[in-house]
Each structure stands twice: as C-alpha cells, then as structure tokens.
Amino acid sequence: MPSSIQxxxxxxxxxxxxxxxDVSLAIEPGEFMTLLGPSGSGKTTTLNIIAGFVRQxxxxxxxxxASIGATPPHKRDMGxxxxxxxxxxxxxxxxxxxxxxxxxxxxxxxRAELVAAAMETVHLGDFGHRYPRELSGGQQQRVAVAxxxxxxxxxxxxxxxxxxxxxxxxxxLQLEIKRIHAELGTTFVYVTHDQDExxxxxxxxxxxxxxxxxxxxxxxxLYERPRTLFVAKFLGESTVLRGPVDxxxxxxxxxLLRVPGSIEGRDGALVVRPERxxxxxxxxxxxxxxxxxxxxxxxxxxLGSSRKLELKLPDGSPALAREQAGGLSEAxxxxxxxxxxxxxxxxxxxxxxxAEAVLx
Amino acid sequence: MxxxxxxxxxxxxxxxxxxxxxxxxxxxxxxVSAFTDPEPGLGNFAWFFGEQANMQVLGxxxxxxxxxxxxxxxxxxxxxxxxxxxxxxxxxxxxxxxLVPFWTSLMVRTFAWVILLQDTxxxxxxxxxxxxxPFSLIRTQTGVVIGMVQLLMPFMVLPLYAVMSGIDxxxxxxxxxxxxxxxxxxxxxxxxxxxxxxxxxxLTVFISAxxxxxxxxxxxxxxxxxxxxxxxxxxxGLLKWGRGxxxxxxxxxxxxxxxxxxxxxxxxxxxxxxx
Numbered sequence: 079m080p081s082s083i084q085x086x087x088x089x090x091x092x093x094x095x096x097x098x099x100d101v102s103l104a105i106e107p108g109e110f111m112t113l114l115g116p117s118g119s120g121k122t123t124t125l126n127i128i129a130g131f132v133r134q135x136x137x138x139x140x141x142x143x144a145s146i147g148a149t150p151p152h153k154r155d156m157g158x159x160x161x162x163x164x165x166x167x168x169x170x171x172x173x174x175x176x177x178x179x180x181x182x183x184x185x186x187x188x189r190a191e192l193v194a195a196a197m198e199t200v201h202l203g204d205f206g207h208r209y210p211r212e213l214s215g216g217q218q219q220r221v222a223v224a225x226x227x228x229x230x231x232x233x234x235x236x237x238x239x240x241x242x243x244x245x246x247x248x249x250x251l252q253l254e255i256k257r258i259h260a261e262l263g264t265t266f267v268y269v270t271h272d273q274d275e276x277x278x279x280x281x282x283x284x285x286x287x288x289x290x291x292x293x294x295x296x297x298x299x300l301y302e303r304p305r306t307l308f309v310a311k312f313l314g315e316s317t318v319l320r321g322p323v324d325x326x327x328x329x330x331x332x333x334l335l336r337v338p339g340s341i342e343g344r345d346g347a348l349v350v351r352p353e354r355x356x357x358x359x360x361x362x363x364x365x366x367x368x369x370x371x372x373x374x375x376x377x378x379x380x381l382g383s384s385r386k387l388e389l390k391l392p393d394g395s396p397a398l399a400r401e402q403a404g405g406l407s408e409a410x411x412x413x414x415x416x417x418x419x420x421x422x423x424x425x426x427x428x429x430x431x432x433a434e435a436v437l438x
Numbered sequence: 439m440x441x442x443x444x445x446x447x448x449x450x451x452x453x454x455x456x457x458x459x460x461x462x463x464x465x466x467x468x469x470v471s472a473f474t475d476p477e478p479g480l481g482n483f484a485w486f487f488g489e490q491a492n493m494q495v496l497g498x499x500x501x502x503x504x505x506x507x508x509x510x511x512x513x514x515x516x517x518x519x520x521x522x523x524x525x526x527x528x529x530x531x532x533x534x535x536x537l538v539p540f541w542t543s544l545m546v547r548t549f550a551w552v553i554l555l556q557d558t559x560x561x562x563x564x565x566x567x568x569x570x571x572p573f574s575l576i577r578t579q580t581g582v583v584i585g586m587v588q589l590l591m592p593f594m595v596l597p598l599y600a601v602m603s604g605i606d607x608x609x610x611x612x613x614x615x616x617x618x619x620x621x622x623x624x625x626x627x628x629x630x631x632x633x634x635x636x637x638x639x640x641l642t643v644f645i646s647a648x649x650x651x652x653x654x655x656x657x658x659x660x661x662x663x664x665x666x667x668x669x670x671x672x673x674x675g676l677l678k679w680g681r682g683x684x685x686x687x688x689x690x691x692x693x694x695x696x697x698x699x700x701x702x703x704x705x706x707x708x709x710x711x712x713x
Binding site: 129130131150151152153154155156157158160162164166167168177178181182225226229235 | 606608609611612613614615616617618619620622623626627630631
C-alpha cells in the first residue's frame with residue numbers, strides 16, 4: 079500500500095540563510111512527484127528533510143497522517159537513491175542489496191529470494207558476486223535502485239540519480255525509472271534540475287525557487303499555464319514581452335498587444351511558447367483574436383523533425399519560434415517577417431525582474 | 439633501448455652501496471657471529487632458548503609491543519577520524535599536534551616522560567591534588583607503555599588518516615536510510631573500509647615497539663628489561679657478541695614472520711576495498 083506524504087509549512091534556516099521557506103506540499107499515494115529547480119533552490123534540502131538527514135527548523139512532516147518530523151532516518155522506512163550511488167565498496171552487489179534486509183533481520187533464505195527479485199526488477203543480470211567498482215555508472219545506479227526497493231519501503235526518494243551519467247544513458251534510464259515506478263506503484267519523490275527529465279517522469283512537478291515552491295502541477299499545466307515568470311522560463315523555452323498593462327492590453331515594441339485576462343496597475347510579461355509563434359510574410363495583418371509583431375530572423379537551427387528560428391523584435395529583445403518539419407515557412411536568416419500568435423495561446427504574468435537573475 | 443634503461447638504474451647505485459655498507463654488512467656479520475662466536479654451531483641459540491629468563495624477556499617484549507599497539511590504536515582511531523571531519527583550521531592544528539613531537543628528538547621526549555612520570559612528578563602531584571595516588575609509573579611496564587605510545591602515535595595516526603580521508607562518509611547516510619542504526623552503520627560500513635589503515639599502522643607501531651631501546655631503558659626497570667636491552671647487555675656489558683647476534687636473529691625472524699602474516703591479511707582486505 080503506497081503512502082501519502084504531507085509537508086506543511088516546512089522551513090529550514092541556517093545561520094543567515096533560508097534554505098527552505100514555508101514549503102507545503104501534499105504528495106498522493108503512488109504518485110511520482112518531482113521537485114524541480116535550479117541549484118540552491120531548496121529542493122535537495124526538502125528531500126533531505128523528508129529522508130531525515132536534515133532536521134527542519136519548523137513545520138510539519140507526516141506520512142500517512144502520522145508525524146515523522148522527529149523520527150531518525152533509520153526508522154523512517156524510506157528508500158533513497160543518491161546521485162553518487164553510495165554503494166558500499168567493500169561489499170558485493172548482492173551484499174549491498176541484502177544490506178537493508180539484514181538490518182531488518184530478514185531470514186537468510188528469504189533475503190536471497192528478495193535480492194534476486196529486486197535485481198530482476200532493475201534488469202541487473204548476473205552481477206551479484208561482483209564488486210561495485212567493477213560495474214559501469216549506469217549499472218551501479220541500478221544496484222542502488224535495487225538496494226532501495228528490495229525491502230519494499232513506503233516511499234522511494236531519489237536525489238538527481240541520473241546526474242552523473244551521460245546523456246544517452248540518462249535518457250534510457252529515465253524510461254527504466256518510469257517503468258519501475260509503474261511496476262512497484264510506490265510513492266516516488268524525485269529531485270532534479272533537468273526540466274526534460276521532470277517532464278518525462280513526473281505525475282506532478284513542484285517547481286522550487288529560492289527555497290519556495292513556485293507552482294505545483296502536472297507537466298502540461300506547468301508548461302501551458304505557468305503561474306509565474308520563473309516557472310515559464312525554467313520549464314521550456316519561451317518569448318517574453320514586457321511592458322505596462324492596462325485594460326486595453328500590454329504595451330511593448332511601440333504597440334498595444336492584446337492579452338488574455340488582465341493584471342491591474344503593474345508591469346506585465348506576455349509569455350509565448352515557440353511552437354505557438356507563427357512566422358509570416360512581412361506585413362501580414364493580424365486576424366481577430368491574434369497579435370502580430372514585426373521581427374528579423376537572426377538565426378536558424380535545423381533539428382530534423384523541426385527547426386528553430388531565432389528572431390529579433392523591434393525593441394531588440396529576442397524571440398524564438400519552432401516550426402514542425404512539413405510546415406516550414408520560407409523565412410531565412412536576415413529576412414524581415416511578421417510574427418503572429420493567438421491571444422489565447424499566450425500567458426500574461428506579473429513581471430518579476432528577479433526571475434532573470436536566478437536563471438543566468 | 440638497453441642504454442636508456444641502464445641510465446636510470448645507475449641512479450639507485452649510491453643508495454644500494456649505502457645499504458650494503460651500513461645495513462647489509464652489519465646484518466650479515468651479526469648472522470655470522472650468531473652461528474660462529476665463540477665456536478661454530480647452534481650453541482648461542484641453544485643458550486637463548488634454554489634460559490627461562492630469556493623466554494621471559496621475549497614474552498615481555500611482545501606483550502609490551504602488543505599493549506603499545508592496542509593503546510595507540512585506541513587513541514589514534516578517534517583522533518584520525520576527528521582529523522577527517524574537522525574544518526581546515528582545526529585539521530591544521532590536529533596535524534601539527536601529531537607532527538611536532540615527531541620532529542622532536544626521541545631522547546628529549548623520553549626524558550620529558552621521565553620528569554612527568556616520577557613519583558614526585560607532575561602526573562602524581564596532579565593526581566595527589568584530587569586525592570589519588572601516588573602511583574608508581576616510572577620503572578614499570580605501564581610507564582614504558584605510556585612513553586612508547588606517545589612516541590609511536592604518529593606512525594598510527596598518519597596511515598589511519600591517509601585511509602580514512604579516502605572514505606566517503608556519505609555512505610553512512612546511505613546506510614542509515616537503509617535502516618541501519620548510526621552505530622551499526624559506522625561499524626558495518628566505515629570500519630571495514632578503514633582496516634587497511636589499521637593494519638598498516640599496527641604493523642608499523644608493533645614492529646617499531648619490538649626493537650625500542652632508549653625508552654624502555656630510561657622509563658622501565660632493569661628487572662623488566664626488553665630484548666633490545668638484553669642484547670645491549672650481552673654485547674656491551676658481557677662482550678658476548680654471539681649471544682647478542684642470536685637474540686638479534688630471533689627478533690628479526692619473528693618480525694619478518696609478523697610482516698608476512700600481516701601482508702597476507704592486508705592483501706585479503708585490500709582486495710576487497712580497493713582491488
């Protein structure tokens with residue numbers, strides 16, 4: 079039976095630094111929850127609080143409704159997979175995987191069965207008698223996963239488990255982790271700074287910034303309906319138009335752009351995803367419900383199934399459009415074009431100048 | 439190709455000559471005298487193993503070395519561990535505390551212990567002030583062990599630190615997350631990985647302790663003499679070069695046996711930890 083986890087007002091302060099700032103999050107039983115954010119955003123500290131390695135300064139942590147905020151890590155019954163594998167070098171693969179069973183005084187015969195089953199789950203072949211150093215990075219991480227699931231913990235925590243691996247292996251192991259999650263049905267809490275990884279794996283993503291959660295939701299919701307500029311910029315690519323907002327629209331590039339919804343009396347940022355931007359011939363008139371802006375093509379990146387166009391807007395700010403192969407426009411580098419997008423496909427957010435600083 | 443390898447090989451010639459003249463030659467002459475002085479045969483060994491007193495000296499030498507090693511390990515293990523977790527400044531201080539005595543003359547340090555351990559010395563006065571003692575520390579095996587532990591501790595701390603600083607302490611977090619009590623995690627995950635340092639340190643300290651002369655001579659009692667003192671007595675006092683040689687050969691043989699034994703166990707644990 080998978081467990082639910084509830085964080086309520088979790089805060090961790092060091093001498094003069096707030097690492098985790100009033101974080102509240104409800105993780106459903108069996109859910110794959112990813113904590114996503116740049117380094118120093120508090121995601122790993124939050125995971126370490128759940129694991130029990132870091133003691134929260136204030137706030138409540140419950141698993142299945144029972145408070146575990148003061149329980150030492152070895153009594154929390156959670157599995158953890160570390161970025162650095164953390165395999166015991168003086169034990170064989172089988173001994174490593176049997177270690178948590180030994181701590182739980184599982185009889186020897188049963189231990190061997192469970193170890194074999196866990197190795198099966200992570201598709202580790204006949205490696206039981208080897209030492210960790212004899213395995214590749216990807217194989218070592220499989221051992222670490224097997225060791226963390228062999229005792230059927232109520233929660234599996236993963237701290238950037240693929241961070242030390244190369245791209246190809248990472249892509250493949252992502253799918254493996256997804257498969258293992260589906261097979262076990264255990265609640266997973268996964269920490270990463272890699273947005274693609276978060277999109278591939280998660281049921282829901284909690285985006286962290288400066289110790290706080292900016293937004294929690296399924297990947298599609300975060301991508302299509304970001305609630306802050308930080309989320310919009312951290313997850314995926316986008317074109318951002320900034321300017322003052324009034325009842326009529328947003329003023330940018332000496333034009334009044336129409337916006338979905340409104341924010342009163344503040345500077346706004348209009349966010350458009352690259353696949354929502356259409357590149358048209360210069361002078362193209364905006365249809366009703368659409369915006370149009372002149373732009374210059376400054377770069378072209380051919381990606382096979384699609385191509386990306388880098389553009390410059392009249393005020394000098396950059397824009398990015400993505401065209402699917404089969405629907406390519408005739409625009410080339412240096413061309414003057416008109417960019418159009420449907421108002422409903424853009425998102426209006428309050429302008430936060432500090433969203434930039436974190437990302438650079 | 440041949441000339442290229444001959445050049446560097448010549449560089450070790452001075453060291454080989456020095457070893458030959460100052461180490462191998464005396465060693466061989468000791469061996470020879472053990473079997474030939476005063477007459478050829480095994481007489482010197484028969485004398486050594488025949489005398490009850492000699493066996494007692496040998497036993498006492500080994501028990502002293504054993505206790506010195508044990509106490510040095512008990513003190514050095516937590517000390518070396520503290521060095522690995524200390525901040526840069528504390529680490530520098532801890533390292534200095536190990537090395538400064540190391541750079542001080544062995545004779546000076548032994549005399550310092552003579553002063554400290556006397557019946558009216560600093561230690562007994564301090565103990566007296568809190569209503570204990572006085573204990574007879576000097577001219578006892580305890581005094582010898584105390585002095586030798588302090589003198590030999592760097593040889594225990596340094597190999598321990600070298601091995602321990604290579605151990606990933608994050609593995610302890612991993613072990614507790616897997617359900618191990620922190621003490622168990624330390625014993626099952628950290629200690630096994632530190633064993634190469636333990637055996638290297640113990641080997642060095644034990645073997646050095648077996649041949650110690652100055653410290654037992656100054657801090658111990660003549661009735662509790664160790665084998666190196668007996669060799670000195672035989673050679674310098676009684677001019678029995680053959681008997682001294684035989685005792686030297688026995689000590690050397692036992693030491694080499696110890697090294698062989700530890701090398702085997704070291705290789706076995708070493709294969710597990712580092713391959």
